[in-house]
Amino acid sequence: MSKENVAEKGYFGDFGGSFVPEDLKDILDGIGVAFEKYKDDPEFLEEYRYYLKEYVGRENPLTLAKNLTEKVGGAKIYLKREDLNHTGAHKINNVLGQILLAKRTGAERIIAETGAGQHGVATATACAMVGLPCTIYMGKKDTERQRLNVFRMELLGAEVVAVDKGWGRLKEAVDEAFADLVANHETTFYLIGSAVGPYPYPEMVKYFQSIISEESKRQILAKEGKLPAAVVACVGGGSNAIGAFAHYIDEDSVRLIGVEPAEAASISKGKPAVFHGYRSLTLLDEDGEALPTDSIAAGLDYQGVGPEHSHLHAIGRGEYVSVTGEEALEAFQELSKTEGIIPALESSHAVSHAIQLAKELGQDDVIIVNLSGRGDKDVEQVFEILK
Numbered sequence: 001m002s003k004e005n006v007a008e009k010g011y012f013g014d015f016g017g018s019f020v021p022e023d024l025k026d027i028l029d030g031i032g033v034a035f036e037k038y039k040d041d042p043e044f045l046e047e048y049r050y051y052l053k054e055y056v057g058r059e060n061p062l063t064l065a066k067n068l069t070e071k072v073g074g075a076k077i078y079l080k081r082e083d084l085n086h087t088g089a090h091k092i093n094n095v096l097g098q099i100l101l102a103k104r105t106g107a108e109r110i111i112a113e114t115g116a117g118q119h120g121v122a123t124a125t126a127c128a129m130v131g132l133p134c135t136i137y138m139g140k141k142d143t144e145r146q147r148l149n150v151f152r153m154e155l156l157g158a159e160v161v162a163v164d165k166g167w168g169r170l171k172e173a174v175d176e177a178f179a180d181l182v183a184n185h186e187t188t189f190y191l192i193g194s195a196v197g198p199y200p201y202p203e204m205v206k207y208f209q210s211i212i213s214e215e216s217k218r219q220i221l222a223k224e225g226k227l228p229a230a231v232v233a234c235v236g237g238g239s240n241a242i243g244a245f246a247h248y249i250d251e252d253s254v255r256l257i258g259v260e261p262a263e264a265a266s267i268s269k270g271k272p273a274v275f276h277g278y279r280s281l282t283l284l285d286e287d288g289e290a291l292p293t294d295s296i297a298a299g300l301d302y303q304g305v306g307p308e309h310s311h312l313h314a315i316g317r318g319e320y321v322s323v324t325g326e327e328a329l330e331a332f333q334e335l336s337k338t339e340g341i342i343p344a345l346e347s348s349h350a351v352s353h354a355i356q357l358a359k360e361l362g363q364d365d366v367i368i369v370n371l372s373g374r375g376d377k378d379v380e381q382v383f384e385i386l387k
């Protein structure tokens, strides 16, 4: 891997780092030390791979979207099927890895933040499986909007704490989780849900999500005998995208394309700033307050973005485009009708751009779209919009 792509003490070029109070920084550095210790440990990796296979259902397929390809009439479109994972999205890859790491460090309880509830549900799921208690912090406003996800987490045995401070949204949930970690770090592991946050989370989450491109590279070489012209993934915090890109970053012929929602486009419209403890491109106003975002996809509705994406953008290795909610909604219906696969609204952003890109490329080219999740969770919302 070329030097500038390697995180040096939590930095990706000008981005990343750890901008938190000293006591918290020491605790997080300790998690970094544990991660460095176990990430190449054969026994740890064997356990991680075991659960990826037996619990998550990996490896998942790289499916040729034959009907869509024929209809569009350009490059061949392949779908990396993270939607087929247990719990229906890529998040479980990271959650499992961090929980197994937490167990190695002797943690007795897991805490996590959640916005719309997807990361909270994935965390509660894996905690139930390994038998660790978990507390999920969620803004009070979010608990009201996502009552069913709160119930899901409780069904899985999690304690959900509704944070009734500030705006009652994700930011307050993150602050509360960090406060819990500082107070209880001897027994507690904080599991972050995307490739964001201070060191060591961006590299740790990337590491556990890299399984996506490890598999897809092997699969595309077996099916097509060559690398794809482009890999396309949606970007919220950036975890499914960085996992889908990881094994192609050093393959200069492969275009890496991140698709942001136009309504929350941190890379296209953001400015460098420190937010949630790390430096990255961020949607803030002049006073440093988070600007409101309004993506149709709850999982993409975030002001920040993982620092490595800001870096890949800055050095020109990654291309970042935006797709509107309306365009995503069209792609949601298009993939459902042509392929019998209902994508998550988040993933629909990537599908939408891939359809455009396929038209521009030749029929000899191949595109991989990371289908980060399934759309079952979104059917009711889409029904309300369309009816």
Ligand SMILES: *Cc1c(COP(=O)(O)O)cnc(C)c1O
Binding pocket: 089, 090, 091, 118, 193, 194, 195, 234, 235, 236, 237, 238, 239, 240, 241, 299, 300, 344, 346, 347, 372, 373, 374
């Ligand atoms: C959470 C989520 C996302 C966005 O998170 P990233 O960290 O950007 O991957 C995308 N797709 C689905 C299905 C999600 O659940």
